[in-house]
Amino acid sequence: MSLKGKRIVVLGGTSGIGLAVALSAAREGAALVVGSSKKQRVDEALSKLPEGSEGNVVDLSDSASIEGFFDKVGEFDHLVYTAGESLLLKSLESVDLAEAKRFFDTRYWGAYASAKFGVPHIRAGGSVTFTSGTASIRPHPNWSIVAGALSGMEGLTRALAVELAPIRVNVVTPGLVKTPLWGEMDSADREQLYKGASEGLPVRHVGEAEEIAQAYLYLMNQTYVTGQVLVTDGGGSLV
Numbered sequence: 001m002s003l004k005g006k007r008i009v010v011l012g013g014t015s016g017i018g019l020a021v022a023l024s025a026a027r028e029g030a031a032l033v034v035g036s037s038k039k040q041r042v043d044e045a046l047s048k049l050p051e052g053s054e055g056n057v058v059d060l061s062d063s064a065s066i067e068g069f070f071d072k073v074g075e076f077d078h079l080v081y082t083a084g085e086s087l088l089l090k091s092l093e094s095v096d097l098a099e100a101k102r103f104f105d106t107r108y109w110g111a112y113a114s115a116k117f118g119v120p121h122i123r124a125g126g127s128v129t130f131t132s133g134t135a136s137i138r139p140h141p142n143w144s145i146v147a148g149a150l151s152g153m154e155g156l157t158r159a160l161a162v163e164l165a166p167i168r169v170n171v172v173t174p175g176l177v178k179t180p181l182w183g184e185m186d187s188a189d190r191e192q193l194y195k196g197a198s199e200g201l202p203v204r205h206v207g208e209a210e211e212i213a214q215a216y217l218y219l220m221n222q223t224y225v226t227g228q229v230l231v232t233d234g235g236g237s238l239v
């Protein structure tokens with residue numbers, strides 16, 4: 001089992017976990033297509049990926065943009081969805097409902113629409129791998145919007161695994177990972193977050209994007225797992 005010669009679409013593949021998936025899959029000999037909303041990020045990702053890799057701008061909060069993206073891409077083998085923005089952490093009392101609903105646009109509806117428009121182009125033996133996060137199983141106070149969207153991804157995964165069979169559908173649920181997602185934080189606060197988290201984690205370090213990428217590679221490569229949530233969190237959900 002290898003990704004050699006497979007064509008893989010990574011939505012959110014221009015940064016963090018998605019870019020690490022793209023680079024790792026390319027090392028196995030896969031042909032990559034990455035997509036995200038900013039042209040500059042798409043170009044930067046392409047400069048890191050092997051020659052011949054493809055990249056297109058797509059707004060994953062807009063279903064028409066997603067449909068157009070897949071019309072251009074054509075046939076492929078595996079779809080990976082890692083797109084997402086910073087977490088919306090608000091109490092039930094203070095949250096604006098329109099803002100809460102918008103949080104689902106990229107995380108949930110973008111993934112849903114990508115399955116709708118992407119799956120018809122997936123070749124036999126292919127798969128879909130979504131992304132969730134441990135907020136689904138271990139939320140803190142004020143994490144209700146995030147927990148709702150991420151738990152939704154896990155239920156959607158199980159439902160699509162039976163609906164789209166024999167295409168396999170799985171979801172990776174990362175814990176804390178060092179990626180540009182945390183780039184808006186003050187750097188001292190970010191280092192404090194990583195230090196505090198690593199001391200409490202059973203594996204004693206915060207995840208690197210390359211470590212999480214291995215979970216996606218496993219789910220694409222193997223052929224007997226579908227409808228599963230692969231928690232990749234250094235044991236964080238246990239402590």
Ligand SMILES: NC(=O)c1ccc[n+]([C@@H]2O[C@H](COP(=O)([O-])OP(=O)(O)OC[C@H]3O[C@@H](n4cnc5c(N)ncnc54)[C@H](OP(=O)(O)O)[C@@H]3O)[C@@H](O)[C@H]2O)c1
Nearest residue numbers: 012014015016017036037038060083084133176177179181
């Ligand atoms: N890092 C963590 O600690 C962690 C923990 C648990 C779960 N996760 C989840 O893992 C996923 C990947 O996170 P990451 O840490 O790799 O984040 P990241 O480095 O910030 O990457 C996010 C990617 O999503 C793309 N994106 C965001 N909004 C988009 C939109 N509307 N349309 C198209 N592309 C869009 C970004 O590209 P553009 O800016 O070009 O749009 C970027 O390529 C997210 O769903 C995140 O919630 C992360």
